[in-house]
Amino acid sequence: MKILVCISVVPDTTTKITFTDANSKFNTAGVQFIVNPYDELALTKALELTEQYGGTVTVINVGTDTEPVIRKALAIGATDAIRVNAEPKDAMFVAAQIAAQAKAGGFDLVFTGRESIDYNGGMVAGLVAEMLDWPLLNVVTKIEVNGNTVLATRDIDGGKEDLECQLPCVASAQKDLCEPRIPNMRGIMGARTKPLNVVEPFAGFDFADYHLYELPPAKQGVRLIDPANAGELIDLLHNEKKVI
Amino acid sequence: MSVIVFAEHNENIFKKSSFEAISYGKDLADKLNTNCVAVAIGCSDTNALSNLGKYGASKVLNATGNTLKVFEAAAFAKAFCEVAQSQSGNVVIISNTYNGKSLAPRVAARMNASIVSGIVAMADTTSGFSVKKSCFSNKAFTYVQMKEANKVLALVPNSYPAKESGSSVTPENVSVAVSDADIKTISKSISTVKGKVPLTEAEVVVSGGRGMKGPENWGMIEELAEWLGAATACSKPVADMDWRPHSEHVGQTGITIKPNLYMAIGISGAIQHLAGVGSSKVICVINKDPEAPFFKAADYGIVGDAFEVLPQLIERAKQLKA
Numbered sequence: 228m229k230i231l232v233c234i235s236v237v238p239d240t241t242t243k244i245t246f247t248d249a250n251s252k253f254n255t256a257g258v259q260f261i262v263n264p265y266d267e268l269a270l271t272k273a274l275e276l277t278e279q280y281g282g283t284v285t286v287i288n289v290g291t292d293t294e295p296v297i298r299k300a301l302a303i304g305a306t307d308a309i310r311v312n313a314e315p316k317d318a319m320f321v322a323a324q325i326a327a328q329a330k331a332g333g334f335d336l337v338f339t340g341r342e343s344i345d346y347n348g349g350m351v352a353g354l355v356a357e358m359l360d361w362p363l364l365n366v367v368t369k370i371e372v373n374g375n376t377v378l379a380t381r382d383i384d385g386g387k388e389d390l391e392c393q394l395p396c397v398a399s400a401q402k403d404l405c406e407p408r409i410p411n412m413r414g415i416m417g418a419r420t421k422p423l424n425v426v427e428p429f430a431g432f433d434f435a436d437y438h439l440y441e442l443p444p445a446k447q448g449v450r451l452i453d454p455a456n457a458g459e460l461i462d463l464l465h466n467e468k469k470v471i
Numbered sequence: 472m473s474v475i476v477f478a479e480h481n482e483n484i485f486k487k488s489s490f491e492a493i494s495y496g497k498d499l500a501d502k503l504n505t506n507c508v509a510v511a512i513g514c515s516d517t518n519a520l521s522n523l524g525k526y527g528a529s530k531v532l533n534a535t536g537n538t539l540k541v542f543e544a545a546a547f548a549k550a551f552c553e554v555a556q557s558q559s560g561n562v563v564i565i566s567n568t569y570n571g572k573s574l575a576p577r578v579a580a581r582m583n584a585s586i587v588s589g590i591v592a593m594a595d596t597t598s599g600f601s602v603k604k605s606c607f608s609n610k611a612f613t614y615v616q617m618k619e620a621n622k623v624l625a626l627v628p629n630s631y632p633a634k635e636s637g638s639s640v641t642p643e644n645v646s647v648a649v650s651d652a653d654i655k656t657i658s659k660s661i662s663t664v665k666g667k668v669p670l671t672e673a674e675v676v677v678s679g680g681r682g683m684k685g686p687e688n689w690g691m692i693e694e695l696a697e698w699l700g701a702a703t704a705c706s707k708p709v710a711d712m713d714w715r716p717h718s719e720h721v722g723q724t725g726i727t728i729k730p731n732l733y734m735a736i737g738i739s740g741a742i743q744h745l746a747g748v749g750s751s752k753v754i755c756v757i758n759k760d761p762e763a764p765f766f767k768a769a770d771y772g773i774v775g776d777a778f779e780v781l782p783q784l785i786e787r788a789k790q791l792k793a
Contacts (some may be wrong), residue, residue: 240723240743244610253607264724317615319579319586344723346606346613348588350625353544353576362655363544365573368717378659382718383569384486384671386663392656402724403717434585439614440606443750449766454775458787460755463771465791468753470732471675471699 228282228372228394230273231334233325233351234300235263235315235343236293246440253345253440260296265340267303267407269400273338274304274408276372283307285332289315289324294423302410302418313428317435318346322354324428329359336377337397341366346437352399362392368403474500475560477551477578478509478523478531479570483516487672488566490526490633492626495593496564497527497636502596503562508532510554512547513539517642524640526633531642532558536649542570545655548577550647555582557645563623568671575625585617588625591729591750608723608746628672629729670719673702675732678721678748680706682737682758682777686714691781692736698788704728706738722747737777740765757781 238244238258245254262270273284283306288297290310297308309332311324329337337359342349349366356363362377364370368387369380375394380387382401410418452460464471476496478489493509500507509528513535514520523531534550551574555563565575567588579586589604591612599616602624606613617624670676677696679689689703696703703719710720721728723746733751737758738744745768748754756769759776766772773780 238607240608240746242607243742244607246611317586318576318588322576322580344608346589347608347727349572350576350579350586350588353573354580354586357545357548357577357580363573363577364656365544366569381569383661383663384481385667385669386661388661389659390656391659396655402720434617434619435587436616436618437613438601438616441612441614442610443612446754446768446770449756449769449772452771452773454773454780457757457773457775457780457783460771460773461784461787461791464732464753464755468732468770470753471788471791 228277228280228336229332229334230277230282230284230336230338231329231332232266232270232273232284232286232305233337233339234266234270234286234288234297235340235345236260236288236290236296237263237343237345240264240344244442250440251438262296262300263340263343264407265342265400268402268404269338269340270300270303270305271405271408272370272400275405280372285309287311287325287328289313289321289428297423298418299410301421301423302414303408304414307422308424310423310425311428312425316433317437318348318350318354319434320432322351322358323432325351326355326358327429328426329355335394339399341399341401352397356397359397362396364390364392364396364398366401367398368401370398370404472503473505473558473560474503474507474562474564475555475558476507476509476528477563477565477571477574478511479566479568480511480514480519483514483519485519485523486566486568487633488568488628491628491631492564492566493523493526493528494634494636495626495631499562499564499594506530508558508560510534510551512550520642521639524637525635527637528640531640533642533644534647535644536647538649538651538654541658543654543656543658544573544577546649546653547574548581549653550649551578552581553647554645561621565623565625567625567627571625575623579623582621582623583619584621584623585619586623586625587615587617590624590626591630593631594624605750609727609750610746627729629674629731668700668702670702670704670721670726670728673728674730675699675701676704676728676730677701677734677736678704678706678738679709679736680738681708683709689715691785695781695785695788698785698792706744735765736781738765739763740768
């Protein structure tokens with residue numbers, strides 16, 4: 228089985244978000260970048276699947292200065308990597324690059340995280356699936372492969388759905404799918420020499436501009452309520468804020 | 472040109488998020504001097520369909536076909552696009568529910584559309600077409616210019632009010648050319664917790680953290696939630712310790728929610744937790760540590776022991792609802 232795992236490079240979860248250039252750019256100064264946590268789950272699961280059934284795991288990233296983070300994915304255990312040498316402008320652009328590589332590389336499974344924790348779009352898996360005309364197993368907490376058949380459990384509003392499809396397909400990883408793997412020293416050493424192919428993007432899909440950022444308005448300050456008279460909180464929520 | 476809204480239903484009951492999406496579609500259509508068409512798929516309740524007009528749809532279409540009984544992203548996308556095209560629809564509104572998140576990208580790829588998901592406010596059409604979306608897990612917002620003529624807007628539930636501004640309309644059934652071959656995944660079974668408010672749709676959420684000391688104490692959280700008609704949630708450590716299922720974990724790596732009221736009990740408010748709940752309209756924090764960072768993000772706070780405060784809240788909520 229040939230698995231293509233899509234890796235977003237995102238700011239570490241503890242990052243304080245600020246912007247520069249008149250709020251038109253994310254301020255990357257001092258920010259530590261990591262493999263998107265959901266993509267890490269997809270990668271770990273892909274490794275488990277290939278350990279079980281044989282095959283290879285290739286990671287793909289659309290980005291320009293992302294090699295160190297890609298090397299981390301290789302240290303976790305991926306066989307090789309592809310970097311599409313372009314800024315990841317928006318979901319459609321990224322998906323188009325991934326779909327092209329998935330097709331060219333003859334992959335059986337394209338695996339993503341359920342969303343990236345920077346833009347939180349969660350659209351790439353679905354876009355790739357439609358571009359390739361493949362089935363989509365979106366936001367899955369369980370996935371098994373049996374020959375050409377894939378069984379998965381996906382999150383739905385207020386519950387779960389078990390579903391089945393045939394390879395090739397696209398899947399996106401949700402928490403609970405597996406425990407993320409931590410690279411060991413051997414993996415880190417080996418990652419330095421694993422193949423990382425840099426490819427140029429194909430043009431087009433210039434569909435959206437992310438042009439301005441803003442931070443949420445600061446809270447007015449907390450109003451403290453006497454713990455001995457806590458019931459007052461319910462009255463305030465009912466009468467003043469009218470939320471209950 | 473028209474604005475097409477996906478009206479999602481579950482066994483003929485339309486979701487509140489669909490009403491919000493229709494009201495959004497109606498207000499957007501007014502700005503664009505066009506009309507708003509609601510498109511349902513596989514609904515068999517005429518009253519429920521005609522009711523969609525009340526939220527602003529000037530036309531309600533229902534795609535029918537044997538293959539359209541259970542949600543399947545590929546088949547639904549094909550059916551939806553066929554109906555949208557028949558209405559010359561070029562702006563599509565889909566709510567960011569779980570099904571919406573699978574449908575929206577497929578529709579966008581079929582239409583070669585600009586797609587933005589996580590939209591939290593009405594589009595600005597004064598110069599181009601700009602939308603506001605949340606990013607960095609609710610730590611910030613970004614404005615996106617959607618450049619293609621075709622657009623798919625995926626709207627965050629509970630970010631735009633559902634308004635009953637119109638009147639019911641007579642729905643039309645549309646038979647679409649979708650066959651078994653268009654179904655790419657087969658649904659084997661669906662399990663939902665009946666009678667419980669799904670976390671992502673809840674207007675009020677009561678959430679517990681490590682300060683609750685153990686899963687055996689969750690009865691109080693559940694009781695308060697029940698009286699407030701709320702969903703229950705928890706922090707990451709609580710889910711990691713298996714006190715509560717991961718499906719209740721809200722935060723950066725859990726579920727992102729945006730209720731009208733979020734009550735955090737025994738949660739300190741780490742930056743990752745705030746990322747998932749920070750855009751709630753009103754936040755109440757109950758914590759015995761006055762230095763808990765969550766108080767900085769809260770509207771109301773009680774510095775006190777959860778086990779002394781919760782019974783009082785339950786009692787008052789009971790009186791209020793009685």
